[in-house]
Amino acid sequence: MAIIIDGKQIAKDLNTQTQQRVATLAQQGIVPGLAVIIVGDDPASAIYVRNKHRKAVKLGIKSVVRELPATISQAELLEIVQTYNHDDSIHGILVQSPLPVGLDEQAIVAAIDPAKDVDGFHPLNVGRLLANLPGHYPVSCTPRGIMTMLGTLNEHLRGKQAVVVGRSMIVGRPMAAMLLNADMTVTIAHVHTKHLSDLTRTADVLVVATGVTHLIKGNDIKRGAIVIDVGMDRDENGKLTGDVDFDAAVDRAGAITPVPGGVGPMTIATLMQQTVDLCEWSEQLGSN
Numbered sequence: 001m002a003i004i005i006d007g008k009q010i011a012k013d014l015n016t017q018t019q020q021r022v023a024t025l026a027q028q029g030i031v032p033g034l035a036v037i038i039v040g041d042d043p044a045s046a047i048y049v050r051n052k053h054r055k056a057v058k059l060g061i062k063s064v065v066r067e068l069p070a071t072i073s074q075a076e077l078l079e080i081v082q083t084y085n086h087d088d089s090i091h092g093i094l095v096q097s098p099l100p101v102g103l104d105e106q107a108i109v110a111a112i113d114p115a116k117d118v119d120g121f122h123p124l125n126v127g128r129l130l131a132n133l134p135g136h137y138p139v140s141c142t143p144r145g146i147m148t149m150l151g152t153l154n155e156h157l158r159g160k161q162a163v164v165v166g167r168s169m170i171v172g173r174p175m176a177a178m179l180l181n182a183d184m185t186v187t188i189a190h191v192h193t194k195h196l197s198d199l200t201r202t203a204d205v206l207v208v209a210t211g212v213t214h215l216i217k218g219n220d221i222k223r224g225a226i227v228i229d230v231g232m233d234r235d236e237n238g239k240l241t242g243d244v245d246f247d248a249a250v251d252r253a254g255a256i257t258p259v260p261g262g263v264g265p266m267t268i269a270t271l272m273q274q275t276v277d278l279c280e281w282s283e284q285l286g287s288n
């Protein structure tokens with residue numbers, strides 16, 4: 001039986017640290033501020049945004065949720081991003097994805113002040129991560145949260161094989177960069193990858209982020225591997241499940257994240273951590 005990586009508990013511990021950092025800032029009269037922009041009425045996005053807002057408020061972070069109609073123009077949305085860029089009470093800006101069709105997500109992300117880019121999606125920050133530049137900059141919260149989870153296992157990553165299934169800008173690509181920066185040998189798989197099972201069986205660390213329910217079966221996993229399931233899928237009964245067949249995988253893996261209670265809570269906790277990071281960096285305080 002694998003170790004079940006308790007993302008919920010690790011997120012709780014991280015949130016406790018974040019709350020303490022917020023309290024320390026408060027003594028200096030500083031309140032970290034997060035602006036979340038949501039466009040249109042995608043129900044899943046609405047739930048995520050509400051969860052982020054609740055968590056921020058609980059930790060003492062100022063949270064502004066800006067709900068906009070799907071009919072908003074590109075120019076109007078850019079204008080709103082600019083107001084937060086110039087608002088000194090806001091340290092992190094997040095534009096919930098997906099955006100309704102007709103809006104150019106790339107152009108909107110590029111308009112965010114890179115120093116307030118709490119999702120780490122701005123091309124400047126993506127480039128810094130890819131180059132493994134030193135210094136302070138935000139990175140995508142989901143893979144950063146996964147690196148935090150891997151850190152709790154006290155396993156050496158250097159020189160080992162990592163396979164990342166999926167190549168999105170939010171998960172797969174930044175995940176591969178972070179594992180490479182941790183000196184792993186990294187392969188990225190996607191829909192055109194041939195013999196996926198043969199590849200995943202080489203992985204000491206396997207990260208799966210495809211949105212395909214139970215794409216990864218028990219015998220796709222190397223014995224003892226660390227398996228990170230990013231998927232947030234619905235099975236045939238409408239139940240929340242992952243991209244990995246957990247019940248089969250748990251007998252093969254050395255450690256595995258559950259869905260729910262794995263990567264998801266870490267994404268939110270990391271978003272809060274990174275909001276406080278951005279606040280401290282802007283004030284040239286702290287070094288987290």
Ligand SMILES: NC(=O)C1=CN([C@@H]2O[C@H](COP(=O)(O)OP(=O)(O)OC[C@H]3O[C@@H](n4cnc5c(N)ncnc54)[C@H](OP(=O)(O)O)[C@@H]3O)[C@@H](O)[C@H]2O)C=CC1
Binds near residue numbers: 232
């Ligand atoms: N827990 C969390 O915090 C988060 C969870 N998620 C969840 O993670 C999953 C992935 O999200 P996201 O990265 O945004 O998804 P995208 O749809 O943007 O990307 C999916 C990726 O998976 C690849 N893929 C799809 N099917 C296969 C297949 N059969 N074999 C190999 N590769 C495949 C695609 O390849 P190609 O590029 O070739 O099309 C693509 O690169 C979803 O379930 C999502 O809900 C996402 C973000 C955060």
Ligand SMILES: Nc1nc(=O)c2c([nH]1)NC[C@@H]1CN(c3ccc(C(=O)N[C@@H](CCC(=O)O)C(=O)O)cc3)C=[N+]21
Binds near residue numbers: 095097260264265
């Ligand atoms: N700009 C932007 N930034 C994002 O970070 C972003 C986004 N857009 N669009 C959508 C994805 C998805 N995402 C999740 C966050 C939390 C959970 C989460 O809390 N999951 C819980 C439970 C969820 C439930 O029960 O429904 C869990 O896995 O245990 C999941 C997914 C952030 N995303």
Ligand SMILES: [Mg+2]
Binds near residue numbers: 119
């Ligand atoms: Mg994020």
